[in-house]
Amino acid sequence: MQLPFLVNSQVKNKGIPYIINYSRDDYKAATQNWSAVQDQRGVMYFGNTRGVLEFDGQNWSLIPVKNNSLARSLSVDQSGRIYVGARKEFGFLEPDSIGHLKYVSLIDRIEKEEDKNFKDIGRILVSDNKIFFVSQGVIFKYADNKIEVIKNKAIRQAYEINNRVFIKEHKKGITELINGEFKVIPGGSFLKNSSIRAVLPYNNNYLFVTLEDGLFLFNDKKFEKLDVPIDGFLKGKKIITSIQLKNGEYVFGMFSNGLLITDKQFNPIQHLNTKKGLQNNQVFSVFQDNRSNIWLGLANGISEVLTSLPVSLFNENYGLSVKVNSSIIYNDQLYIGTSSGAFSKKWKDFENNFDKNNQFQMIGDPVQVFNIDTGNNKILIAHTLGIRTATLKKHRNLKLEKTTYFRFLSVNGNSNLSIVGTKKGLSLLEFKIEKRVLPRFKNFKEYKEWIKDNKKNEGEWVFKHKIKGFNESCRHIQIDENNDIWYPGKTKGIARLSLNDDMDSVSVKWYAEEKGIPNLSGNQVLKIGNKILAGTENGLYIYIPELDKFKKEEIFNGILGSDVKIDLFIEDQLGNIWFKQKRKLNNSDTEVYELGELIRQDDGSYYLNKTPFYKLRNKVHSVSPVNDNEIIIGAEKGFVHYDTRIQKDHYRPYYALLREVRFVTNDSIIFDGTNMDSLGIASLFQKENQIKQVPFILNDIRFSFAAPYFDEPEKIRFKFLLEGNDNSWSDWKEENYKEY
Numbered sequence: 001m002q003l004p005f006l007v008n009s010q011v012k013n014k015g016i017p018y019i020i021n022y023s024r025d026d027y028k029a030a031t032q033n034w035s036a037v038q039d040q041r042g043v044m045y046f047g048n049t050r051g052v053l054e055f056d057g058q059n060w061s062l063i064p065v066k067n068n069s070l071a072r073s074l075s076v077d078q079s080g081r082i083y084v085g086a087r088k089e090f091g092f093l094e095p096d097s098i099g100h101l102k103y104v105s106l107i108d109r110i111e112k113e114e115d116k117n118f119k120d121i122g123r124i125l126v127s128d129n130k131i132f133f134v135s136q137g138v139i140f141k142y143a144d145n146k147i148e149v150i151k152n153k154a155i156r157q158a159y160e161i162n163n164r165v166f167i168k169e170h171k172k173g174i175t176e177l178i179n180g181e182f183k184v185i186p187g188g189s190f191l192k193n194s195s196i197r198a199v200l201p202y203n204n205n206y207l208f209v210t211l212e213d214g215l216f217l218f219n220d221k222k223f224e225k226l227d228v229p230i231d232g233f234l235k236g237k238k239i240i241t242s243i244q245l246k247n248g249e250y251v252f253g254m255f256s257n258g259l260l261i262t263d264k265q266f267n268p269i270q271h272l273n274t275k276k277g278l279q280n281n282q283v284f285s286v287f288q289d290n291r292s293n294i295w296l297g298l299a300n301g302i303s304e305v306l307t308s309l310p311v312s313l314f315n316e317n318y319g320l321s322v323k324v325n326s327s328i329i330y331n332d333q334l335y336i337g338t339s340s341g342a343f344s345k346k347w348k349d350f351e352n353n354f355d356k357n358n359q360f361q362m363i364g365d366p367v368q369v370f371n372i373d374t375g376n377n378k379i380l381i382a383h384t385l386g387i388r389t390a391t392l393k394k395h396r397n398l399k400l401e402k403t404t405y406f407r408f409l410s411v412n413g414n415s416n417l418s419i420v421g422t423k424k425g426l427s428l429l430e431f432k433i434e435k436r437v438l439p440r441f442k443n444f445k446e447y448k449e450w451i452k453d454n455k456k457n458e459g460e461w462v463f464k465h466k467i468k469g470f471n472e473s474c475r476h477i478q479i480d481e482n483n484d485i486w487y488p489g490k491t492k493g494i495a496r497l498s499l500n501d502d503m504d505s506v507s508v509k510w511y512a513e514e515k516g517i518p519n520l521s522g523n524q525v526l527k528i529g530n531k532i533l534a535g536t537e538n539g540l541y542i543y544i545p546e547l548d549k550f551k552k553e554e555i556f557n558g559i560l561g562s563d564v565k566i567d568l569f570i571e572d573q574l575g576n577i578w579f580k581q582k583r584k585l586n587n588s589d590t591e592v593y594e595l596g597e598l599i600r601q602d603d604g605s606y607y608l609n610k611t612p613f614y615k616l617r618n619k620v621h622s623v624s625p626v627n628d629n630e631i632i633i634g635a636e637k638g639f640v641h642y643d644t645r646i647q648k649d650h651y652r653p654y655y656a657l658l659r660e661v662r663f664v665t666n667d668s669i670i671f672d673g674t675n676m677d678s679l680g681i682a683s684l685f686q687k688e689n690q691i692k693q694v695p696f697i698l699n700d701i702r703f704s705f706a707a708p709y710f711d712e713p714e715k716i717r718f719k720f721l722l723e724g725n726d727n728s729w730s731d732w733k734e735e736n737y738k739e740y
Contacts, residue, residue, distance in 0.1 A: 045609070249264060285297035332347050415431075534550055620633055703720070
């Protein structure tokens with residue numbers, strides 16, 4: 001069966017998503033993790049071989065099951081109660097009188113002793129206010145505080161969807177559980193020899209995911225095998241679990257092949273395994289949290305895949321473990337300049353990168369590359385030993401003075417000239433189409449080969465001459481509309497280098513305090529449109545040609561502040577501005593370099609956007625807009641790909657939770673982290689009758705808190721105020737506790 005066309009993906013299909021791996025050394029329990037859920041506060045829970053793991057973003061804790069067995073399955077009902085399925089045991093989690101979360105068994109509600117002898121509860125289904133604990137050969141239905149035992153030796157798997165419970169019966173196929181009876185469904189025997197791993201929605205029908213036989217569609221009349229793009233990949237592989245994401249895409253966890261994410265048509269988007277950042281290839285469970293990230297319960301550890309982020313990585317998994325100084329896409333070919341050479345690869349190869357060869361091809365020798373640019377259908381590469389030009393088929397080194405070459409500047413009004421900044425000043429390149437002399441050939445074969453190689457005379461870039469009059473190292477330079485070159489001096493301010501008519505020498509004019517530059521050192525020269533700006537320790541200054549001096553810039557300083565230094569300022573195709581700024585963190589002496597975007601609005605104003613790039617603090621070396629939606633960010637080890645089409649609500653609130661109140665004097669706990677409502681279910685709010693009275697003699701108290709924000713838990717900071725004691729909120733602090 002062929003699939004209809006559906007909408008595009010919202011999980012990034014380029015690069016590798018950020019992955020946070022938690023090992024048993026982090027959570028202090030067994031290696032194997034079988035299931036995952038999240039409560040209404042945002043706290044995560046994992047079914048572990050040693051019990052239920054609780055993670056609030058700061059601390060892990062273990063909640064043991066009654067018989068100390070593994071917690072095979074977890075589920076949450078509509079009220080927020082968390083149910084647990086274990087080996088010969090099932091129940092739920094509930095806080096006690098001091099807020100300590102405990103496991104409560106339901107086994108005692110089974111009337112007959114013989115019914116208590118069952119295997120693992122492999123799945124828990126929530127359907128129409130009823131809870132179904134599923135084991136091989138038996139289902140326990142929990143409703144109105146009573147347990148109903150539904151026996152059927154043929155039961156192997158069970159799945160709930162749209163308040164329908166489908167059963168896989170051994171040697172019989174698929175049936176439906178209706179009012180305690182197993183009803184045959186049309187075509188149910190079609191899958192009698194298949195092991196079902198998930199039942200998911202698909203276009204108002206039902207998608208049955210099997211262990212080894214592929215994907216099947218059920219439309220309430222018949223089952224039909226789906227012909228999908230991932231069939232070839234799935235052949236010979238075992239699917240353990242599968243879910244549908246909130247945006248309609250599908251995720252498959254496999255026995256030994258990691259994680260596969262597809263779009264709604266089952267085109268591959270991401271295939272993640274140990275080669276791409278996972279700590280283990282055996283995926284037991286998949287769960288999407290309230291911020292649309294994916295948690296994996298593995299045979300060894302827990303992994304969080306940050307698929308909600310608009311940024312992804314091109315790192316050592318692509319053969320890039322070095323700093324990226326420059327990048328450009330030309331004729332659908334990506335070229336990057338790194339600290340160990342220039343590399344290229346076809347850009348479209350990264351779309352839906354499904355077990356392809358990820359490695360880049362090196363262009364020339366392994367040297368540090370500072371800048372890559374284009375000119376007259378050629379790639380220009382500036383590096384520590386000279387300049388190299390390249391096309392898809394070949395590359396060559398220019399004959400020129402041996403020194404380090406930093407940056408190409410296009411000459412306004414003449415596309416056949418390029419100024420290049422070097423360690424010893426400036427040089428001029430010229431593009432020439434040379435006359436070719438027909439050589440003598442030994443035979444007709446040599447003639448045909450020469451004609452093939454030389455049928456199109458594309459011309460070459462050549463060294464024209466060194467530009468005299470300035471010999472300082474010109475790495476960070478800009479050119480204005482008059483072809484004047486601007487240079488940030490080390491101790492004299494900023495220089496304007498004016499070319500003569502022959503472009504073989506420059507006159508130098510320095511701009512210091514009397515010309516508006518507040519600092520003689522530590523400056524950067526920037527360019528937006530045709531405007532030259534100076535990034536100083538006192539903010540941005542703009543050059544005013546009519547006054548021949550720099551003046552404090554108002555618009556951008558008003559947004560970014562005049563106490564930050566801008567090192568990078570680049571305008572993309574839509575008029576948005578990308579910047580890197582240096583500022584002091586939280587009013588401290590710690591300096592950080594941050595990447596940000598000024599998004600141009602319809603009225604000409606700008607919206608400041610820095611939140612998506614906090615992971616890149618102190619790691620950005622270059623920014624290259626690819627098109628209207630994609631940006632390549634050169635980083636310390638590889639590069640980061642940013643896609644503006646991936647929308648994430650970075651400002652969605654998350655809760656600050658009081659997780660423990662302890663008497664310091666006798667080291668006893670008065671509150672252990674979980675409030676509960678009238679039904680005994682974990683709650684955000686404290687009921688009035690749960691408020692504790694503390695005797696004065698025990699007034700040495702330690703408060704501990706957490707925030708279940710898992711994108712960057714290590715960067716969470718807290719502030720606190722004790723009513724009746726503190727007059728104002730504290731400063732932001734890394735510590736998640738306070739003693740009074």
